[in-house]
Amino acid sequence: MNAALDGVDDPFLEAAGQALRAAGDGPDPLTALGWWDLLPDLGDRDVRAAALALFRAHGRELSSSVALGALLAQPFRASAPAAPGTLVATIASSAPGRGARLLVVGDVRGKVLLIDRPGHGADLVAASDLELRPLAPAGGLAIHEVPVGGVEPDRSARLGVIAEREAAPARVRARFLGRLAVAWEILGAAESALALAVTYAGHREQFGRPIGTFQAVRHLLAWARTDCAALGSVAALATSLDELAPARYDEVVKALAGRNGRRICEQALQVLGAVGFTTEHRHHAYHGRVLALDALLGSSAELTHGLGAWVRETGTDPSVPAATLWSSPDRS
Amino acid sequence: MSHFVSPEDPLRDDQPAYAAAFEGWLAAGPAAFRDAARPIVSSERRAAATRELMRTLFDDGWSRYGWPTPAGGLGGDIMHRAAMWEALARHGLPTMAMFEHLEILAPTLVAMGRPAFVAQVLPTFLRGQECWSQGFSEPDAGSDLASLRTRAVPIDGGHVITGRKIWTSWAGYARWCLVLARTGSVEDRHRGLTAFAVDLRSPGVEVRAIGQANGTDELAEVTFDGVPVGPDRVIGDLGGGWRVAMHILSHERGTFAWFRHCLLQGYLSGALETGSPAGAPEFGSPAGDGALGQAVLDLAAVRAASYAGLRAQAADAPLGVRAPFVKLLLCAAERSLNDWVLESDPTLALGVGDDHAAVAWQEYLFSRIVTVYGGSQQMQLDTIAKQVLRLP
Known part of the structure; x- marks a missing residue:
């Protein structure tokens, strides 16, 4: 696209983008990419980076798959009797006055759904046994609500049950991976929104010259690009550190992603002007995708406030310890 | 520890080992460090305490790592310096004071100065005797x-x-x-x-x-x-x-952010641990948790980005276009951290309180001008617009 998009030297990001664009009625892009084969080896840094690059590509292409749910389910796999490529976790969501909801992302037909019940283990349910209700957020995120009845299936409808003592550690790991994945997807969508605005600023003329020559416009875009760089740096460090990352670093990554992703889209919209707010322009799709993703696995507002409270109450230094950085395996 | 340059020096060749050894030295609470880590309002007394710390760090060998042996160092690279200053900041050193130019000017002096002159001036700079x-x-x-x-x-x-x-x-x-x-x-x-x-x-x-x-x-x-x-x-x-100036500015905007952000991180920890900066028994309140959370995010961003810059520098990769981003992220963190400090204790502006409060007020005010120093924020944005976004 253009200079606002970096990471073009990342071969897996490129490959993922191509596979997603080629999908259509063709083969499942996750299978075509060999993405499922990466899941058992997420402990390997390069494998992990490749598996997560898919999400950035999802953001750029505004495509959807069951990858997020599959990633969230992966830490439960050891205790879940399901064939490879079939287990997909639901995502809990709640808001004051709206109660708790369960969501699934992507086309889960034929999949086994993992319904996590913090404090009570996790259930495995066949997706075909549930009536899924489609939601339609902007940005093409294929998301379904699992009806309340589906949350409490008959014991007989369950394919399996995972005990809490096994589910508890898996849940923590799943949340880390899931937040990281959503952060990468937010980056992909936001940087694409920025790329559109940069291209537009290069050819849209007012007062006889491209608006990208005006400093006020240039600075909006440069701030947005800085927000991309910040998010990219933090997400890359978290991806590299993985389990070496300090407590609640997944919250830092996700909170930063939501905040920066929204800011990037807002600056891009300001540069695009009114056309950016129309359905004739693609901006709203990227912007909508970012907003929808901010609502999954902890919003920026909620996580940011929670981090502040935790740091204040416990006096914890939330940063990645220097000793971890000095001994991290990716030191060149 | 040995002060002579030996062909095999585990602290030089193994930076994590150096960092661990320095941690041990600091944990013993050397007097020069304790004196420099106190809140000091007077610039002159601050300078004297910092000079004394620099003398001790040099004489015990620590600050010589990360600098080439012909210039009076003990070898190693910027990761050694990054580790030393990070540990000093984490243990409570509030500022590099006039020695921040060690990380802004000295890398350029070493890279571009006449070797004999550099060998003359770098040790006296490192030892706190002659500043730049x-x-x-x-x-x-x-x-x-x-x-x-x-x-x-x-x-x-x-x-x-x-x-x-x-x-x-x-x-x-x-x-x-x-x-x-x-x-x-x-x-x-x-x-x-x-x-x-x-x-x-x-x-x-x-x-x-x-x-x-x-x-x-x-x-x-x-x-x-x-x-x-x-x-x-x-x-x-x-x-x-111009080449010299650009080399210096790439450090001032790129790698220096690592050193400066460590001080901010230490400042935050100190505030939460001791009730400083306000000198009160507790600092912050639930009302400020959102602002504190923002500071946590901004600090995380500059830490990740400047660490990547350190690694690029250590690998001799060009800092290039990274510098303006890191500089902007550093400024954002410095401002949001101090926003939280002032929101948590508006009476800092009234001049009440002890030395902790006075230093907190100095820091707050300084955080309002960091977006000018070392290349104004507008210039960084111009650079990004031109060199990264390639706008017309």
Whole structure:
């Protein structure tokens, strides 16, 4: 696209983008990419980076798959009797006055759904046994609500049950991976929104010259690009550190992603002007995708406030310890 | 620890081992460190305590790692320096004071200075005996550095410098000033510049301290009236001053963020642990948790980005286009952290409280101007717009 998009030297990001664009009625892009084969080896840094690059590509292409749910389910796999490529976790969501909801992302037909019940283990349910209700957020995120009845299936409808003592550690790991994945997807969508605005600023003329020559416009875009760089740096460090990352670093990554992703889209919209707010322009799709993703696995507002409270109450230094950085395996 | 340069030195060759050993040294609570880690309002007393710490760090060998042996160091790279200052900050050192130029100017001196001169001045800088200042800005050349007018006229055996520099950080404490002067014509812009190391004790030099609005006095105006400078004091090539300036600014905007953000991180931890900066038993309240969370995010961003910059530097990869991002992220973190501090205790502005509170107020005020120092925020944004986004 253009200079606002970096990471073009990342071969897996490129490959993922191509596979997603080629999908259509063709083969499942996750299978075509060999993405499922990466899941058992997420402990390997390069494998992990490749598996997560898919999400950035999802953001750029505004495509959807069951990858997020599959990633969230992966830490439960050891205790879940399901064939490879079939287990997909639901995502809990709640808001004051709206109660708790369960969501699934992507086309889960034929999949086994993992319904996590913090404090009570996790259930495995066949997706075909549930009536899924489609939601339609902007940005093409294929998301379904699992009806309340589906949350409490008959014991007989369950394919399996995972005990809490096994589910508890898996849940923590799943949340880390899931937040990281959503952060990468937010980056992909936001940087694409920025790329559109940069291209537009290069050819849209007012007062006889491209608006990208005006400093006020240039600075909006440069701030947005800085927000991309910040998010990219933090997400890359978290991806590299993985389990070496300090407590609640997944919250830092996700909170930063939501905040920066929204800011990037807002600056891009300001540069695009009114056309950016129309359905004739693609901006709203990227912007909508970012907003929808901010609502999954902890919003920026909620996580940011929670981090502040935790740091204040416990006096914890939330940063990645220097000793971890000095001994991290990716030191060149 | 050994002070001689040996072919095999585990602390030089194994940076995590160096970091762990230094941690052990700090944990023992050396007196020079304890003195420098106290809140000190007076600039002069702050300078004296920091000089004493630098002397101890040098004499015990720690600060010599990360610098090449021909220049008086013990070898290793920037990761050693990053580890030393990170540990000092985490254990409560509030500032690098005038030694922040160790990470802004010294890498350029080492890379571009005459070897014999560097071997003479780097150890005295590291040991806290002779500090350096940076003579770039002039009354009529701020962001537009290439329009500077201080002249260096060739004479037999060197040059004679005449002109005026302003906003020269730490010149009041410095023995040396790295002066960017015009050896070509004004029309040559950035092509007609040369960098010189000028001894501020030379006849013809006048240093006037400028008080800052936060009560510190790190800035000065320096006047040069026919000051002779020998050829060994040229840094880089004659006419190559712009390259020297860009090398310095890439450090000031790129890798320096690591060092500065460590101090911010330490400041946050100190506030939460001891109830400083306000000197109160507890600091912060639920009402400020959102602001504190924002500071946590901004600190995380500058830490990740500047760590990547350190690694690029250690691998000799160009810092290039990374620098303006890191500089902007550092400023954002410095501001949001201090936003939280002031929101948590608005009475800092009234001057109530102890030395902790007074230093917190100095820090808050300083955080309002960091978006100007080292290249204004607008210039960083211009650079990104042009060099990264390639806007028309």
